[in-house]
Amino acid sequence: MNSIWTLARRADRLNPSIIREILKVTEQPGVLSLAGGLPSAETFPIEAMREACAQVLTDTPKEALQYAASEGYGPLREWVAATLNAQGQQVNAAQVLITTGSQQGLDLVAKVLVDAGAPVAVETPTYLGALQAFAPFEPIFASVASDHEGPLPGAIEALRHDAPGCRFLYVLPNFQNPSGRVMPEARRQAVVAAAQAARVPLVEDNPYGDLWFDAPPARPLAARWAEGTVYLGSFSKVLAPGLRLGYVVAPPALHPKLLQAKQAADLHTPGFNQRVVHQVIKDGFLDQHIPTIRARYRAQRDAMAAALTEHLPAGSEWSAPQGGMFFWVRLPAGCHAMAMLDSAVKAGVAYVPGEAFYAHAPDRRTIRLSFVTLGPEEIRQAVALLGGVIRRHLNEELQEDTP
Amino acid sequence: MNSIWTLARRADRLNPSIIREILKVTEQPGVLSLAGGLPSAETFPIEAMREACAQVLTDTPKEALQYAASEGYGPLREWVAATLNAQGQQVNAAQVLITTGSQQGLDLVAKVLVDAGAPVAVETPTYLGALQAFAPFEPIFASVASDHEGPLPGAIEALRHDAPGCRFLYVLPNFQNPSGRVMPEARRQAVVAAAQAARVPLVEDNPYGDLWFDAPPARPLAARWAEGTVYLGSFSKVLAPGLRLGYVVAPPALHPKLLQAKQAADLHTPGFNQRVVHQVIKDGFLDQHIPTIRARYRAQRDAMAAALTEHLPAGSEWSAPQGGMFFWVRLPAGCHAMAMLDSAVKAGVAYVPGEAFYAHAPDRRTIRLSFVTLGPEEIRQAVALLGGVIRRHLNEELQEDTP
Known part of the structure; x- marks a missing residue:
């Protein structure tokens, strides 16, 4: 050019x-x-959205349309914490950061944790959108050998030598994009043990966990190693992606930097969308x-x-x-x-x-x-x-x- | 830690x-x-928002709630281009990138243009949110001496020697945050001439340009140096900030990289919000x-x-x-x-x-x-x-x- x-x-x-x-x-x-x-657009809750938009614009129009806190809308953060805790995590709402889709969570995580030339480990194969979010921060990717149950524990342990100073291992344990695989209980235990042994923290992405067909997946990795795991969730697959609502749950040591990165990136996720989604889901809609x-x-x-x-x-x-x-x-x-x-x-x-x-x-x-x-x-x-x-x-x- | x-x-x-x-x-x-x-929340168009939400959820609910193009909603991009052209720019809709507030535009610009240690010039004083968006990309800031009309042309020309390789000068010509100053016509001409002489491109931020009291401000800098200026706009001050809608207009040489950075950052700005705002403004509401x-x-x-x-x-x-x-x-x-x-x-x-x-x-x-x-x-x-x-x-x- x-x-x-x-x-x-x-x-x-x-x-x-x-x-x-x-x-x-x-x-x-x-x-x-x-x-x-x-x-499938057939699953979008159009009627509930219509009612929620009208309700929010009746009850709290000025708050919904004004600048808002970078952390996100308090009641929505409380909802996220309560929902994750019901699934086995122990999360405080103060750890929840609402993001503009969970893609933004990936961007913020990389912004805070990835230096040029630092190793970042990913599954084989891995989610393309994560590679795209991480790549601009110029990591050296380490591909962790994986099978139909997820990354191999031995390959994770080997990161200690193969990728010293690895900033994190990015994992998508539930019905992975693209492979569709789900990590069974025993593999989860082994993956966490291996990551702890290698001192490689985890970035756990869970956009699809609710979309199980026969039985819910095992407890998230974050429930097993809270201080060593950043957990990302999304409303895109259970409500609608066009609202761009996701969240990042981070250990208290990490949350403030992610919050500051969020503020620099877009001040806050649209408060209107956060309130509308909370209005839709707060009484058990999901x-x-x-x-x-x-x-x-x-x-x-x-x-x-x-x-x-x-x-x-x-x-x-x-x-x-x-x-x-x-x-x-x-x-x-x-x-x-x-x-x-x-x-x-x-x-x-x-x-x-x-x-x-x-x-x-x-x-x-x-x-x-x-x-x-x-x-x-x-x-x-x-x-x-x-x-x-x-x-x-x-x-x-x-x-x-x-x- | x-x-x-x-x-x-x-x-x-x-x-x-x-x-x-x-x-x-x-x-x-x-x-x-x-x-x-x-x-002022008294200015938020609550009734128009209510009608627009209902209309969008009636006319195109599935499109509004589905994943969408990273560039933004086509008719909204057309609207932006037409509006800017009526104010003296010559913009093609293909150059318009819809962002999650113009704060995101600042983040994307820095992501694409700022290397660690590279100079970035700012006015004195300058918008705090821009300093925050740029800082994580580790520029060396160059403060350009300014008076009540904006940055001093001589100080801009001096960047050639004082800050060689300066990636851009960030300017907010209309009713600047924080100083409130507006750049008069002669200063605009001199600033553009000085920037061209120093070969320092411009990042022109215009969130407040519509909020004039007596006479509209002079033509934007981007209208005078299109290929050397990235122009940022926002709906936050003329509609409502809680929707988080802004835009970046970039020269054709730069637009694709900003688009790719946008995609990595949050895939796209909420399509629902884009359609609702377009529904509100498309027939002259503003x-x-x-x-x-x-x-x-x-x-x-x-x-x-x-x-x-x-x-x-x-x-x-x-x-x-x-x-x-x-x-x-x-x-x-x-x-x-x-x-x-x-x-x-x-x-x-x-x-x-x-x-x-x-x-x-x-x-x-x-x-x-x-x-x-x-x-x-x-x-x-x-x-x-x-x-x-x-x-x-x-x-x-x-x-x-x-x-």
Whole structure:
């Protein structure tokens, strides 16, 4: 850029989101998209929102529209603390910081904890949005080897030597984006023990924990190591993402710096939104609402599981997620998910190539499929189209290999 | 902090806002506060908000509550571009980035443009929130000497030698927070010419430009040097700050990096808020609404001007602002605004000591007084109390000096 402007070095680490670029391509009419991580709009509580907006603008319009405290709206912080405590944590409302979506929590955590050149550990694969939030602060990412239950305890212990001074390990234990995996009880215990042994604190992200289908996930890591864990939550998946409401719960040693970073970043999250959401949820709305989301997503999970079994060729690997929003599929040998995306979109179906979710050494055979955006019948059609694309690709490869 | 957590070096540059700390003290019942920069809640368009919320939740509820584009809501970006163009800029909607308040614009600008140790130039005094947004990115601040018309062109030209590689000059030309000053036409021309000569681009912040009392301010700097200026605007002062809606207009060379930083920071500003505000303003609401704010604030400005003349002792200096929200007062020799705050609050009046608004060498006799939060009668009472505090302080000093 030959211009009057000089960019900061960190700007090199800012790049267009691959998902965003893919969504541009796939948002063409006629494409069935399994790519986006968009919650089903059918679950949005529109009527409750309408009533809550009117109520807030009747009861406390001036307070809702005025500047407000950077920490967030007191009663909402109390609600968050009480809800987390009912799930096994021991949180004081004073530790809760309301954020503009939990994405902002990731940005603030990195701003406060990450120096250029400092190691930050992530799962393999890991949430792309976290990589994007952390990257501008120029960490050196350490990819922790992981299996279908989450990061391997031995690999966490090895961080002591492999990534000395590691600022934190970022983990998404419940129905991870992108892998869909959930960390079982024994793995949670082992992960916390390993992190403590390696003296690597944890950043625990939990946007999907309420979206379980059969049984709730085990207690959060934060409940086991409160002083060593920052915990992030979100209202995006249980109410609506367009409100941009999340929260960060931090140990008392860390909360003030996150709060100061929050204030510098946007003064405070919209007070109107905080009050409206509190109005919606304060009398138990979510106890009725979340089960309806679970039922819907479970049916869509089942539809996708059946369709994958029916339409994907031999050599494809996946396991049905027990909650959340995503299937993680490994295509047969010879497939390159990114290279195949173009023909998939031409055939009328879109996915996210899994390589976007690795800090290092991506597995290029992987893809992420959302089962929450489309209904069951569209899911079946989309997966059938996807199966055709893969089969054609494998056939062409076979022909090329045959002289 | 003897703990498992290691803070980033930049965390040293995060500190509790002095204003925030002062507001905690001054929000006691019985204290008339001239400290906060809170717009008058009487100006908030509650009825229009109520109708707009209902309309958006009827017309496009799913779109409003779903994830949305990081750039912002298209029609709102178009509105911003059209409005700025009517004021003399030449902006394409594609250059507009909707932010979570203009405070976020300051954070994003610094994230993209400021390296540790790089110079960033600011006015003397300057907006505290900008210092707070920039500081975590560890610039070396250069304070540009300024007078009642804004920064001195000679001091800007001198940046070429005094602060080589200066990333930008941050300026707030209209009714500056804290000084209340407005940059006249000739000074604008000279500032732009000096910045071009020194090859220092501009970050122009304009939250108060619509709040003029007698005549609109001269054309923005961005209209004179589009490729060398980032322009920030806000809906906080003309609608309501609790919605957290602002925008950054950047030259095409810079916009993509700001957009990527925005996406990493919070994905997008709440789409619901963007649609509600667009619904409120799209048919000319502000053309009727802003004049009512101007009339209210002009009357309050007049009340404060009269009260200052009546109650402040000789040796106090100020000039009545031609718009915006603040008087900037220099107390008589021997006054130390920070040291006197405690007795002021005990007497029932609060202000912000001006020293918070300097990157270097504060003038400790200065104070910032908001005339928009309280009504005329309360303003008169508050200034009378303030006059008493200053007089008592000067008398005590006199007595101490007399053996």
